[in-house]
Amino acid sequence: MRLKLWLMVFSSLTFALLSTHEPALKVSANTWPATINLPNGWLPEGVVVGRGHVIYAGSRRHGAIYAADLRTGQGFLAVPPQQGRIAVGLAFDSRTNYIFVAGGPAGAAYVYDASTGESLQAYQLAGPGPTFVNDAVVTRDAAYLTDSLQPAIYRIPLGPGGTLPEPDAVATLPLGGDYQHLPGFNANGIESTQAGDRLILVQSSTGLLFNVDPTTGVTATINLGGYSVTAGDGILLEGQTLYVVRNQLNLIAEIKLSPGFLSGSLVSELMNPNFDIPTTLDRFGRGLYVVNARFSSGTSPDLTYTIVRLER
Numbered sequence: 177m178r179l180k181l182w183l184m185v186f187s188s189l190t191f192a193l194l195s196t197h198e199p200a201l202k203v204s205a206n207t208w209p210a211t212i213n214l215p216n217g218w219l220p221e222g223v224v225v226g227r228g229h230v231i232y233a234g235s236r237r238h239g240a241i242y243a244a245d246l247r248t249g250q251g252f253l254a255v256p257p258q259q260g261r262i263a264v265g266l267a268f269d270s271r272t273n274y275i276f277v278a279g280g281p282a283g284a285a286y287v288y289d290a291s292t293g294e295s296l297q298a299y300q301l302a303g304p305g306p307t308f309v310n311d312a313v314v315t316r317d318a319a320y321l322t323d324s325l326q327p328a329i330y331r332i333p334l335g336p337g338g339t340l341p342e343p344d345a346v347a348t349l350p351l352g353g354d355y356q357h358l359p360g361f362n363a364n365g366i367e368s369t370q371a372g373d374r375l376i377l378v379q380s381s382t383g384l385l386f387n388v389d390p391t392t393g394v395t396a397t398i399n400l401g402g403y404s405v406t407a408g409d410g411i412l413l414e415g416q417t418l419y420v421v422r423n424q425l426n427l428i429a430e431i432k433l434s435p436g437f438l439s440g441s442l443v444s445e446l447m448n449p450n451f452d453i454p455t456t457l458d459r460f461g462r463g464l465y466v467v468n469a470r471f472s473s474g475t476s477p478d479l480t481y482t483i484v485r486l487e488r
Contacts, residue, residue: 209249217477222266223467225458234263265311271338283307301330315372327357349393365411378408399439410456426451
């Protein structure tokens with residue numbers, strides 16, 4: 177995730193290649209593709225699995241969201257380019273079919289209807305001043321977003337069934353307790369326990385994980401027994417297993433957490449020859465799906481991008 181982002185007009189040639197119809201679903205269960213192609217020049221960072229077996233990938237170029245069928249690899253434009261917006265981390269609410277998007281240096285969050293592509297709401301979370309709203313997670317009663325340049329997380333309360341609030345309902349939770357804000361990129365990936373009573377946060381620059389109280393922002397360091405998750409980016413929590421994408425190292429740390437989420441130990445470091453600075457991930461079935469941001473490859477509109485599947 178970089179602060180230097182380019183907002184460019186998506187070429188008409190690329191649009192011609194995007195199908196406006198949902199992908200076909202009739203395919204053998206043994207043909208799940210190992211890689212899924214995104215449109216050239218997409219500049220992805222965040223991915224999230226939605227309803228069925230569709231995965232969404234946001235664009236840092238123009239804020240659009242691409243949808244791909246995990247069984248066929250075929251895709252279509254779910255949300256068109258958004259003037260003046262980018263898409264960084266994504267979260268999905270299955271109750272409403274809404275996609276929550278972290279808006280990076282705009283200090284904002286956006287919500288789109290995955291069924292129609294409609295922009296439903298924009299929330300100004302931070303600014304003026306240094307800000308980079310980086311990742312998001314949705315629980316039963318709120319959406320939470322990180323800011324890599326501010327010692328805070330943002331809470332958007334949700335009503336019954338995931339109803340969206342008015343723009344002025346956002347709360348800022350200062351990060352307290354063990355967390356120390358340092359120069360550079362700080363709070364990055366965020367996840368929630370199944371009960372929604374704790375949040376898990378990774379600090380990229382220090383390689384630390386934190387257990388966060390979602391009502392106060394008070395943090396406690398998760399003791400990893402000396403292991404560090406520097407370059408930690410997107411994270412995925414499944415029960416007591418936490419996956420941490422370490423982007424510049426081209427690997428995913430698989431960590432087993434204690435029942436209280438205050439300690440953990442490394443299980444394995446997952447690698448794949450198709451990784452090219454992966455950033456975020458999600459799961460469908462036995463597959464972990466990881467997007468390649470290719471930060472070191474430039475921003476050419478002809479550059480290719482993929483989502484990589486790992487069997488786990």
